[in-house]
Amino acid sequence: MTRPVLYDYWRSSASYRVRIALNLLGIEHDTVAVNLLTGAHRADDNLARNPQGLVPTLAVDGHDLTQSLAIIEYLHETHPETSSLMPGDAGGRHRVRALAHAIAMEIHPVCNLSVASHVADLTGGGDAAKATWMQTFISKGLSALERMLDHPATGRFCHGDTPTLADLCLVPQMYNARRWGIDLTPLPRLVAIDAACNEMAAFADAHPDRIGPPQA
Template sequence: MTDIILYDYWRSSASYRVRIALNLKGVSYTAINTSLLDGDQKAPAYVARNPQGFVPMLCIDGHDLTQSLAIIDYLDAKYDDPPMVSSDPAERANTLAQALVIAADIHPVNNLRILKYLKAELGQDQEIIDTWYRHWIAEGFAALEALAPESGLFGGDQPNLADICLVPQMYNARRFDLDLQDFPRLVRIDAACNQREAFQKAAPEAVKDQ
């Protein structure tokens, strides 16, 4: 049994990103299902190791790593092939900016805990919550579409950090019935990424029952 353990939830976008990165780098790991619906992430033993009580958490080299982009950064430093960001400072900054459109601007306001708060604490109905969800994806995707290359992936011939962030967000967009016709470049990149085994093996339906 591998000593690399991923505390994971199949539908978590952040966990999805880390699964893709692990697969791209060929890193074997054991996944421990941590159900956000059942509240597994709030168990005292888990919170003692991850005070935010979020997924994913990657246990590797004696460390309990949290926050998906920080985990991917660690993996990129430890396993340098394939690289998730360029060694060129300007290209690295550009990739981080593209990735953060999703990881910092779209995803946080659409996180499950936010959606639950909108419903349980603020009394919003599901139609309003779904409209909220689609609005923030569409706003971020409009910017990301303008930043996307005319051909190839964000990473060119090979996926990079921006591609890793895009694919789970495209999954969410379809799940909430966002019309994607205004984002042809993002649709193209998503389709190309999902032709790769590393992305296919990380997909929610591929890991749901593991």
């Protein structure tokens, strides 16, 4: 059986989510770096497997899978004996998806680096405009998420006491928040859940600092 291959960029939040999922499920795989800074995501080989010109792509089971949340749900569904990334009940699955989507579909698209860079170019504000944009929208999104976690189903992790898709989205976003200098003091639930996650090897081993930038 062919080993899965993850086409990845070290600081991509979407790639980071998938790395965590693969680690949690114990799926051995190979990794190929796609260097976004050199435009490798726009090269013909990456476009052939990912027509959007994005990362990650997971080549697995004869498929080139794209979109991180869809990849993670595929891994959950194809590893039912080991995966608890989605709850077993419909209400739980809705809550986990709502938390994950609040990050991946609300915060992440607005705070994609290409978006912030475009804003900086349009305004002529340079790095200061980019940082202000990131701090504004990451803070707003995480504050809403903190309120969403004021819920009886929140446990050691976003939903109960086992990591789910929601935690796989949260941890990369918390990494980005720290990278952009967000004050996390008003977000004690998020900070506690992030810390609990990063105590686990599956999360720690997926951290961008552990992966490092592509070699020249």
